[in-house]
Structures are given as C-alpha cells and as structure tokens.
Amino acid sequence: MTTLHSSKKFLPPPSERSTALGWVIKNLLNTWYNALLTIVTLGIIFVVLRSSLIWAFSAARWEVIPANLRLFLVGQYPSQIPGENDQVWRLWLDLYILAGIIGLSWGVWVRRRETVAGVLLGFPILIALLPFSLSVRALLVGLSVAGLIFWWLGKRWARRLQRVTISLWIAYFPVAVLFIRGFGAEEAAFMPNVPTRFWGGLLLSVLLAIVGIAVSFPIGVALAVGRQSSLPIVRSFSVLYIELIRGVPLISLLFMGQIMLPLFLPQGANPDRIIRAMVVIVMFAAAYLAENVRGGLQAIPKGQYEAAYALGLNGFQTMVFIVLPQALRTVIPVLVGQFITLFKDTSLVAIVGLLDLLGIARSVIANPKFIGTQREVFLFISLFYFVLSYALSYTSRRLEAALGVGER
Amino acid sequence: MSVHNAEQPTIPFWRDERYLNIFAQILAFVLVFGALYILWSNMNRSLEAIGLPLSLKFLKLTASFDIGESLIKYTREDTYLRAYLVGILNTIQVSVLGIIFATILGIIIGVSRLSTNWILNRLATGYIELFRNIPLLVFLIFWYQGIFLKFPDVRNAIAIGHIYLSKRGVAFPWGIPTETFRAYLYILAVGLVIAIIVGIILYRQGQKTGRMPMFTLWALLTWIGIGILGWFILPQAPLSWTLPQLPEKGFNITGGKVFSPEFMGLLSGLVLYTAAFIGEVVRAGIQAVSKGQVEAARALGLTGFEALRLVVFPQALRVIIPPLTSQYLNLTKNSSLAIAIGYPDIVHVYGTIINQSGRAVEMTAIMMATYLTFSLLTSAFMNWYNKRIQLVER
Numbered sequence: 001m002t003t004l005h006s007s008k009k010f011l012p013p014p015s016e017r018s019t020a021l022g023w024v025i026k027n028l029l030n031t032w033y034n035a036l037l038t039i040v041t042l043g044i045i046f047v048v049l050r051s052s053l054i055w056a057f058s059a060a061r062w063e064v065i066p067a068n069l070r071l072f073l074v075g076q077y078p079s080q081i082p083g084e085n086d087q088v089w090r091l092w093l094d095l096y097i098l099a100g101i102i103g104l105s106w107g108v109w110v111r112r113r114e115t116v117a118g119v120l121l122g123f124p125i126l127i128a129l130l131p132f133s134l135s136v137r138a139l140l141v142g143l144s145v146a147g148l149i150f151w152w153l154g155k156r157w158a159r160r161l162q163r164v165t166i167s168l169w170i171a172y173f174p175v176a177v178l179f180i181r182g183f184g185a186e187e188a189a190f191m192p193n194v195p196t197r198f199w200g201g202l203l204l205s206v207l208l209a210i211v212g213i214a215v216s217f218p219i220g221v222a223l224a225v226g227r228q229s230s231l232p233i234v235r236s237f238s239v240l241y242i243e244l245i246r247g248v249p250l251i252s253l254l255f256m257g258q259i260m261l262p263l264f265l266p267q268g269a270n271p272d273r274i275i276r277a278m279v280v281i282v283m284f285a286a287a288y289l290a291e292n293v294r295g296g297l298q299a300i301p302k303g304q305y306e307a308a309y310a311l312g313l314n315g316f317q318t319m320v321f322i323v324l325p326q327a328l329r330t331v332i333p334v335l336v337g338q339f340i341t342l343f344k345d346t347s348l349v350a351i352v353g354l355l356d357l358l359g360i361a362r363s364v365i366a367n368p369k370f371i372g373t374q375r376e377v378f379l380f381i382s383l384f385y386f387v388l389s390y391a392l393s394y395t396s397r398r399l400e401a402a403l404g405v406g407e408r
Numbered sequence: 409m410s411v412h413n414a415e416q417p418t419i420p421f422w423r424d425e426r427y428l429n430i431f432a433q434i435l436a437f438v439l440v441f442g443a444l445y446i447l448w449s450n451m452n453r454s455l456e457a458i459g460l461p462l463s464l465k466f467l468k469l470t471a472s473f474d475i476g477e478s479l480i481k482y483t484r485e486d487t488y489l490r491a492y493l494v495g496i497l498n499t500i501q502v503s504v505l506g507i508i509f510a511t512i513l514g515i516i517i518g519v520s521r522l523s524t525n526w527i528l529n530r531l532a533t534g535y536i537e538l539f540r541n542i543p544l545l546v547f548l549i550f551w552y553q554g555i556f557l558k559f560p561d562v563r564n565a566i567a568i569g570h571i572y573l574s575k576r577g578v579a580f581p582w583g584i585p586t587e588t589f590r591a592y593l594y595i596l597a598v599g600l601v602i603a604i605i606v607g608i609i610l611y612r613q614g615q616k617t618g619r620m621p622m623f624t625l626w627a628l629l630t631w632i633g634i635g636i637l638g639w640f641i642l643p644q645a646p647l648s649w650t651l652p653q654l655p656e657k658g659f660n661i662t663g664g665k666v667f668s669p670e671f672m673g674l675l676s677g678l679v680l681y682t683a684a685f686i687g688e689v690v691r692a693g694i695q696a697v698s699k700g701q702v703e704a705a706r707a708l709g710l711t712g713f714e715a716l717r718l719v720v721f722p723q724a725l726r727v728i729i730p731p732l733t734s735q736y737l738n739l740t741k742n743s744s745l746a747i748a749i750g751y752p753d754i755v756h757v758y759g760t761i762i763n764q765s766g767r768a769v770e771m772t773a774i775m776m777a778t779y780l781t782f783s784l785l786t787s788a789f790m791n792w793y794n795k796r797i798q799l800v801e802r
Contacts, residue, residue: 027524027525027526028525028526028527030524034523034524034525037523037525037528038525038527038528041525041527041528041531042527045527045531230429231429231432231433231436232433233433233436233437234432234433234436237436237440244776244780246783247776247779247780247783247784248741248775248776248779248780248783249741249742249744249745249755249779250741251744251745251747251755252744252755252758252772252775252776252779255755255758255759255772256772259762259768259772260451260768260769260772262454263450263451263454263455263768263769264447264450264451264454265450266450267450267453267454267457314425315425340541344541344542344543344544345543347543347545347546348545348745350545350748351545351745351747351748358543358545358546358549361546362549365553374549374550374553374554374557374558375550375554375558378546378549378550378553378554379550379554381546382542382546382547382550385541385542385543385546386538386541386542389540389541389542390537390541393541
C-alpha cells in the first residue's frame with residue numbers, strides 16, 4: 001500500500017481474492033488472542049475427534065444397526081400378525097404418493113430453485129446409503145425418480161394442476177393414515193386392519209407429529225382468536241387453557257393421558273395407548289400453536305380491521321375473510337419450526353412405554369444379544385432425528401426465501 | 409328497540425352484534441362447563457368404582473419407598489408429603505444449577521458465534537445446529553447411558569486433578585465447615601454491608617462529578633477482599649478441604665463429595681442442551697444493537713471496552729431477557745425428563761407415589777400446581793427485571 005504513494009504509476013487495485021495462507025492469517029491468526037483461540041479450539045477438536053474415531057472404528061459394534069433397521073423404521077408393523085404376509089408395501093405406497101405430490105407442488109409453484117429441489121429429491125438416495133437390502137435401495141431411488149417425473153409434469157401443466165395439487169394435499173393425510181390402518185377386519189385379504197399396537201419406530205414418531213400438528217391446527221387457531229377476543233368469558237377460557245398447558249412439562253401431560261384419561265371417559269370406553277398419547281400431543285400442540293398464531297394476529301395492522309368494518313363486515317367475517325388469511329400467511333415459517341419441535345417432542349412417548357423411534361431403541365438395547373450397544377444405537381437414532389429435522393428446516397428456510405412467505 | 413329511533417329500521421335481535429356477543433359468551437360458558445361437568449362426574453364415578461374417592465389424606469401415610477438422593481433427611485418411614493418435598497427440592501437443585509451453568513456456557517457460545525475467528529465461529533455454529541436438531545430426551549439417555557455409565561469402575565476411576573470420574577459418579581474435593589465457620593459467615597455479612605456502602609458512596613460521587621466509576625465492580629472487589637482477609641485472620645480456616653480417596657477395597661469413595669451419575673448426567677445434559685439455545689438468544693441480542701451505536705460511542709471517545717459495557721450491553725440485554733426467560737422455564741420443565749435416567753425429581757417421585765397409593769388424580773393436580781408455581785414465580789421475577797431495564801419512552 002505504501003508504494004502507491006511513492007510510485008508514479010498507478011498500481012492495479014488490490015486483489016480481493018487471497019491466498020490460502022492469507023486466508024488463514026486473516027481469519028485465524030489476526031490477533032494474538034485469536035491465534036491462541038485457534039490453537040485451543042483445534043486442540044479440543046483433535047482430542048474429541050481422535051477418541052471418537054478410535055472408538056467408532058475399533059470398539060463400536062455397528063452390526064446392531066443393520067440387524068434392527070426394519071424395527072427402527074416401522075417397528076413391528078406387519079410382521080407380527082399371525083399368518084399374514086408382508087404389509088410394508090402399504091407404507092411404500094404412501095411414500096410414493098407423497099413423493100409424487102411433493103414433486104408436483106414443486107413443479108407447480110416453486111419452479112426455479114433446482115438446488116433445493118435437488119436436496120429434497122436426493123433425500124431418499126441419502127437414506128439408501130444405510131445398510132438396506134438391494135430391493136429397498138431400488139425402491140428408495142424409485143422415490144426420487146417418481147418425484148422427478150411429477151415435478152416435470154407439474155412444470156408442464158402448472159396452470160391446470162394448481163387446484164388438483166391443493167386437493168391432493170388435503171386428501172393425502174387421511175388417505176395415508178387409512179392405508180396404514182387398513183380397511184375392515186384383521187383377517188381381510190386386501191389391506192387387513194393393522195392394530196395400532198403394531199405401529200412403531202420412525203413411522204409412529206412421524207405419525208404422532210403429523211396428527212399432532214394437523215388436528216391441533218384448527219383448535220390452536222380458535223384459541224388464538226379467542227385470546228384476542230373482546231368477549232371476556234371466551235378470552236379468559238382461552239388464556240387459562242393456554243397458560244395451563246404451557247406451564248407444565250409435556251411428560252406430566254403424557255402421564256396424565258395414560259393414567260387419567262380412562263377415568264374421565266364413560267365406563268367401558270378405553271382408547272388404546274397410542275390414541276391416548278395422540279390426544280395429549282394434540283392438546284399440548286394446540287396451546288403452543290395458539291401462541292404462534294397470536295403473534296401473527298398481532299402483526300396485522302389495526303387499519304385492516306377498520307377497513308373491514310367500514311366495508312360493513314361484522315366481527316366474524318372480518319376475522320375469517322380479512323385477518324386470519326393474512327395472519328396465517330405470516331406464521332407459516334413459525335409453524336414449520338413448531339412441527340420440527342413437535343417431531344422431536346414425540347420422543348417423550350417412549351417414557352410412557354410406546355415404541356416410537358426412541359422406544360424401539362430402548363428395547364433393542366434391552367435385547368440380550370445387543371447388550372452394551374447404547375452408544376451405537378443412540379448415535380444412530382440421533383443421526384436420524386438430526387437429518388430429518390435439519391432437512392426440513394433447511395427446505396422450509398429456502399422455500400420461505402423463494403416464495404417470500406412471511407414477508408408482506 | 410328504542411323510542412327516538414323509530415324511523416330507522418331496527419335490526420332484529422338475532423342479527424344485532426351486541427346480543428350475538430352475549431349469546432356467544434353464554435354458549436361458550438355452557439359448553440366448557442358442560443364438558444367439564446361430564447368429565448368430573450365420569451371421574452367421580454370411576455373413582456367410586458375403584459374405591460378411591462378424592463381425598464388428600466393419603467399424603468400423611470407412610471411412603472415406604474426409598475429415594476436415591478435427597479437434600480433433606482428422608483427415610484422410608486417418612487410420609488408421602490415429605491417424599492414429594494424431596495422431589496421438589498431435587499428439581500429445584502438441578503434447575504438452579506442448570507440455569508447458572510447454561511447461562512455461562514450459552515454466553516460463551518453466543519459470543520463465539522460472532523467471533524471473527526473462523527474455526528471458533530464454525531464450531532459454535534455446528535454445536536448450536538447439532539443440539540437444535542436432536543431431541544433432548546435422546547441426547548440425555550445417550551449422555552447418561554453411553555457416557556456416564558461407561559466410566560470405569562471406582563478402583564480405575566479417571567482422575568482429573570483431584571476430581572474422579574467413575575461409574576459411581578463424579579467425586580469433587582469438598583469443604584467441611586469447622587468451628588470457625590459460623591464466625592466466618594458473620595464476617596461475610598459485615599463485608600457485604602461495607603461493600604454496599606462503598607458502592608453507594610461511589611455512585612453518589614459519580615453523580616456529583618459526572619464521571620461514573622464502576623461502582624458494582626468496586627463493591628464486589630471490597631466484598632471479596634474482606635472475605636479473603638477474614639479467611640486468614642481467623643485462628644482456624646472456616647472450611648477444611650477433604651479430598652476424595654479411591655478405596656483400597658470395597659466400592660465407595662471416601663472423603664470429598666460424590667455426585668451421582670444420574671444427577672451429573674442430567675445436569676450436564678441439560679446445560680449442554682440449553683446452552684445451545686441460550687447461545688442463539690445471546691447472538692440475536694448482540695446483533696440487534698445496530699452498528700451505528702458502537703460507531704457513535706467510539707466517536708464520543710469511549711474505548712472499545714467502555715462502548716461494550718455502557719452502550720452495547722445494556723441495549724442487548726433488553727432484547728435478550730424475554731427469550732432468556734422462556735429458556736429458563738424450558739430448562740426447569742425439561743428437568744422432568746430426569747425420570748428417563750432415574751434421578752428422583754418431581755415427576756419421578758410422582759410416578760412412584762401413584763404406583764404405591766393409586767392416587768393418580770390428586771397427585772396429578774398437585775404436580776401441575778407445583779410446576780405452574782415455578783413458571784409463575786420465574787416469569788414474575790424476570791418480568792420485574794425486564795421492566796427495570798426496559799427503555800423508558802417519552
């Protein structure tokens with residue numbers, strides 16, 4: 001820099017790009033305390049990584065994972081029904097329809113953003129890296145292909161398919177649950193009933209989260225509107241419910257559901273354990289969802305209400321046609337976040353004895369054949385939770401940016 | 409409807425919003441209380457059927473179960489009430505310690521996240537992402553069963569200085585009060601009074617001269633100084649240190665203080681997990697202070713540290729306090745996961761009492777009331793603090 005003043009010729013502006021050494025000096029060693037921090041941090045990373053890698057490659061008994069992979073994913077889903085052939089194809093059907101709808105929606109609405117689409121569609125291929133059998137891997141890769149085909153279709157006839165896609169989404173979840181549950185009796189030839197006690201593993205975790213968020217959505221919106229209401233009785237009920245639920249830990253509510261729910265119902269009514277857990281999760285999620293929606297409601301400027309009144313709408317119409325559509329639009333990102341939190345929270349049902357992903361993990365460890373494999377098993381299911389939550393939050397963050405959701 | 413409005417067409421009452429509002433309220437009232445009444449009568453009928461009508465008298469009965477660790481004296485001859493109290497104290501213990509350590513670690517992580525040091529920055533980001541995306545319960549069980557229970561047995565304990573890690577828990581050197589301990593407490597109390605007086609004098613002086621000294625720091629230093637002085641003036645040190653000794657035979661560490669693996673696993677797990685969330689809160693708070701504030705402070709001649717202390721920090725604190733409160737509440741509520749690793753907190757004791765006495769409804773009501781009290785107390789305190797530091801707007 002000093003030469004600039006002394007020399008007659010103008011030098012070219014200093015290059016923005018720096019060498020590797022320059023980068024290291026700028027980002028790691030620019031002051032003495034930063035250099036010290038770098039050394040200390042590197043030391044910590046080295047010690048931790050070294051011991052974990054030594055463990056992972058020498059002491060760890062990873063064979064517990066492939067031996068129980070199916071249990072982790074679907075629990076005892078179909079195999080325990082006596083004399084019944086494999087019913088897992090019903091889950092595959094659900095997954096294929098889901099992949100198709102996701103591909104379709106991407107083609108219809110998002111269009112660009114190929115990198116994010118790539119992440120989404122590459123996800124099944126990533127899962128296929130797990131030690132599955134060859135046929136399962138082929139089916140997983142097939143998921144990506146199906147998504148790709150429907151993405152292309154969606155892009156091709158974007159206009160015409162918009163309505164269809166929306167109705168597909170709405171119809172999907174009831175139909176998917178119906179496929180999992182099956183029609184009619186347990187002995188039926190086609191899609192026999194699979195009792196909920198056979199639902200387990202990741203399947204149960206995901207189902208609990210989806211049912212939780214979907215059913216609690218209308219309740220939560222009603223509670224949020226009730227909390228903002230000018231009617232004192234409605235408002236105080238809503239506040240009481242929300243604060244009561246938010247003030248106590250989920251695990252205490254789950255215990256309450258398992259122990260006390262049968263007491264509250266008429267004699268003879270005895271819902272099974274999964275339904276009890278679902279009721280509690282819905283009650284719990286509704287209170288938190290209500291607070292999130294309230295945030296959206298408060299963000300609506302007063303002018304919107306006044307304009308609606310000026311146009312002659314009454315309180316109910318104002319809420320339904322003017323305020324809620326705008327409020328719900330702004331809270332979509334928060335709701336995705338809540339879904340992720342709920343997905344993680346469903347792991348608590350393991351404490352009350354359900355066999356979700358964590359419950360299965362605990363039962364695998366209890367198996368005398370795999371005694372002492374706590375680290376392997378818990379690392380594996382942590383990885384599963386991590387990848388799913390991270391992929392979901394990454395996709396939703398990118399989608400928000402692409403669609404401008406949450407901005408007004 | 410009214411006389412002087414006769415010319416205007418009156419709205420029929422079923423479309424008049426005032427009547428509709430009243431009607432909606434009555435409807436809500438009837439619906440909610442109707443539902444509650446049905447549930448209540450169902451419950452009473454079921455309780456009659458199993459022969460346990462609602463009553464709190466069972467709390468006076470003998471608990472006849474053991475609790476692994478307790479802050480107060482407890483034996484199996486004590487009552488259920490006392491057993492529950494043990495649970496409450498255990499929850500308070502782990503929550504308070506957890507909040508303190510999680511705040512310290514969280515601030516370190518939040519500041520690291522803003523560091524210009526690339527590796528430190530990445531490490532903090534990775535840490536936060538890791539803990540935000542795995543369930544606390546999975547982490548806690550992994551941490552307890554995969555780490556704390558895999559420590560070597562007592563005779564081969566891992567030694568870090570005088571701290572020993574083993575299957576039996578973590579043993580620390582610990583102070584035992586001697587005869588002069590009571591006298592030392594008096595010295596500390598007097599020291600505190602002197603320190604407050606010093607602080608007030610400095611504050612007054614600062615107001616008079618316009619140059620505010622760091623009165624809190626000086627007061628604190630005074631107190632610490634008196635504390636150190638008192639320690640050595642007394643004829644005998646108020647605490648005598650005992651170091652943990654590994655056993656020659658048998659399984660018990662003698663001397664020092666041993667914390668059970670359940671307690672240490674729960675505490676450290678909660679701290680590690682909550683620190684990630686507090687780190688994000690701290691980062692967001694610091695970033696919320698606009699850069700112009702620092703530049704303006706520097707332009708006024710404040711040094712970098714002064715700008716941080718007098719300009720950035722007070723403003724960041726305002727943004728940080730509300731989300732920090734909810735993190736503290738979360739930590740307290742999350743401590744209920746202790747049941748998965750066998751630390752006798754409220755929910756754990758609650759479960760045992762229900763198993764022994766069958767009093768599910770009463771115990772659930774008591775437990776919910778306990779947690780609600782915690783929540784209300786914490787948020788009341790934090791709201792009071794928040795109000796104190798809020799911007800006074802004109």
